[in-house]
Amino acid sequence: MVQEKQEMKITRIENGTVIDHITPGSALKVFELLGLEGDDENAITIAIRVNSDKMGKKDLLKIEDRFITAKESAMISLISPEATINIIRSFEVESKEVVELPEELEGIFSCSNPNCITNQEREPVEARFEVTEKNPLSVRCLYCDTLMNEEEVTHQLIQGS
């Protein structure tokens, strides 16, 4: 029997970002993380648990007229370490990069210790963490040594977006 080729019917975008290979089930978290509301002018496509040669299943997010910053890319890596960021201009892929979880994270989320110097008002210092484990994520504050796990980090990222 000839198997009919299954194609994903997702609209191409002219300019913007395609975030591919998102951990299955995490696209909505990435959506929230980027502060997307859904009532903006730009077209957004979300695909959840679609087939992937590489991952079996994956999520996907296409955002028209929005370009992901390096900081946003680092944030996405915290939730979805295998995601790829494709920057599209004039329907062409201008660049394609796998998000990379940096060894150090700065200014992305706060230390969970309220008494940490990085949480004191007006002091000129941003929270900085070393990544001690990538999967599951674990980070240590470089100022007060407090350990934070993936749940604490992602909760804060989504709450704060």
Add this chain to the structure above:
Amino acid sequence: MPDTFAGQDFTTIRDKSREELEYIMDEARGMEKYTKVGTDSASGRLMGTLFFEPSTRTRLSFQAAMKRLGGDTIGFSSKEGSSVKKGETLADTLRTVEQYVDILVMRHPSEGSAKLASELLDIPVINGGDGSANHPTQTLLDLYTIREELGEIDGKTITLAGDLRYSRTTRSLSRALTGFDVELILNSPEQLRMKDDLLLELEEEGLKPEEMSDLEASMQKADLVYATRIQKERFPDVSEYRKVANAYRIDRELLERCNNPLLLHPLPRVNEIDPDVDELDNTVFFDQAGNGVPVRMALISNLLNLSDR
């Protein structure tokens, strides 16, 4: 092995190796001869002592150490004594004081404050206690005291008793002990247990402490007991505090039943150590406090790279 720590900071035990700690202890022994008569190797040098929280031993022994080295100190001993009271940031205070001194020691209630100071300033920064996180120079003098009293640290069974959750002294000491071949026993009220992240860190460094709920049992096997103060302010109500505080009392009878282990305490003590033990040979907390001077002299001398060490 370093021959000097010149220009470095001393803000945490985490980045110090056993060899580095032993090096400072060796130097401290060499400083003993100057603790009463003094020397002039730090002549003309100034130390800033910024204490945003109360301190008796740490502040005074740093001042004594600097003066015995022939240097001098300027500073304040409370937040009220500084412009932080007027709303100045810690960062601005630090950058101002840096203009006046060659080396700085700071105690501050926020965890990580000493690390921030070390990043902002070019002069050596010594952490005199940051919140409940670190007290690395206390650890130096604790290790020095153990070594002086027991000959060596390796091979000993050490019981940490009391508040292991908020005590920065036991936090720093237990980290340092990962570099030595010791058995570590922990004894504390349930609500003052050592935090899980520190337990995990110790385990990763190869030191797996045994937690015991009974004070006497935890002291039976110990060569030395390191007791800490149960902090009243950590309890939601006074009756709960009294219950715990009364259960944590080390007296002469208890020490005798436990074969008289060496007893250390970073001080101040409140009720956890009965004054009737003070005259015993194995209670060394005042000698321990005294050791703060040669140890801090050695540290200052190294950080400033003074001659005649």
